[in-house]
Amino acid sequence: MTREEFTVLRDFIYEKTGIYFTETKTYLLESRLANRLNELGLSSFEDYYYHLKYGAEKARTELANLFDVVTTNETSFFRNPPQLDAFKIILQKSYMNGSGPVAPLRIWSAACSTGEEPYTLAIILMELMEARKVNIPFTIFATDISSKVIDSARKAVFSQYSVRNTDAALKRKYFTEENNMFRLNDTVKRAVKIDFMNLMDDTAYRMYRQMDFIFCRNVLIYFDEKMKKKVIDNMYECMKPKGYLTIGHAESLHNISRAFKPLVFPGTIAYQKG
Numbered sequence: 001m002t003r004e005e006f007t008v009l010r011d012f013i014y015e016k017t018g019i020y021f022t023e024t025k026t027y028l029l030e031s032r033l034a035n036r037l038n039e040l041g042l043s044s045f046e047d048y049y050y051h052l053k054y055g056a057e058k059a060r061t062e063l064a065n066l067f068d069v070v071t072t073n074e075t076s077f078f079r080n081p082p083q084l085d086a087f088k089i090i091l092q093k094s095y096m097n098g099s100g101p102v103a104p105l106r107i108w109s110a111a112c113s114t115g116e117e118p119y120t121l122a123i124i125l126m127e128l129m130e131a132r133k134v135n136i137p138f139t140i141f142a143t144d145i146s147s148k149v150i151d152s153a154r155k156a157v158f159s160q161y162s163v164r165n166t167d168a169a170l171k172r173k174y175f176t177e178e179n180n181m182f183r184l185n186d187t188v189k190r191a192v193k194i195d196f197m198n199l200m201d202d203t204a205y206r207m208y209r210q211m212d213f214i215f216c217r218n219v220l221i222y223f224d225e226k227m228k229k230k231v232i233d234n235m236y237e238c239m240k241p242k243g244y245l246t247i248g249h250a251e252s253l254h255n256i257s258r259a260f261k262p263l264v265f266p267g268t269i270a271y272q273k274g
């Protein structure tokens, strides 16, 4: 990949997804796009760029393939337990104490990848409601830009690796084991509404209003500061007053937004709409 090819493709990917490949990632981008060139029978990255940018109908389909290959989809059930413990604490204190909000709970897992995050949240909520003998209606919205991971999330069949941090009793209760794979039970699947949503698209946020919780974990790291600000400002608008935002444990709102109040929990921080 020449420097010019890298630059035009990097800018194109940034414009469409907000994902910013720095020059040190040239090789990574080249190896991820190489398969696309092969499959389309194109002989240069420049041709691929022109195909994406000016191609007709087929190029639109190719955008979906591009989103699949430029995204990193690492995830697992019960990832980063301190953040999930904070979620439990907030639920018990503010939503299950008898005086909490009566409207159905709305939770959004933005950038949900193959679904482990939203399904984990559903299991946590179901377990808490059962333990406290309460019934709170809730919907979990789960979105991603990659059609491939969305399909996989909808199938909800997971590898041993995906459930490696899941408690054995929860595995027995919520999954059916088949040939070393774990099929999620329908009750949990039904609680999660999975859709395509591009965080770059300002108009798409309209579908995700009045959220009590937003989990936007481990995706901001792929964005530059301008895109991080845009995403977080949009998310602010999507939350109920005093709603809670959780970002990745290695991510920060420093220099991004002052609109949230940081709340300290053991081993983690959650952000509350101020």
Ligand SMILES: C[S@@+](CC[C@H](N)C(=O)[O-])C[C@H]1O[C@@H](n2cnc3c(N)ncnc32)[C@H](O)[C@@H]1O
Residues within 6 Å of the ligand: 017, 018, 019, 071, 072, 073, 074, 075, 076, 079, 110, 111, 112, 113, 114, 117, 143, 144, 145, 146, 149, 197, 198, 199, 200, 216, 217, 218, 219, 222
């Ligand atoms: C590393 S995964 C994080 C999954 C999950 N949130 C977690 O923390 O385990 C990042 C996800 O962000 C998605 N993503 C990247 N850019 C996006 C965008 N512009 N809009 C929506 N999703 C995006 C990727 O497709 C990928 O599935």
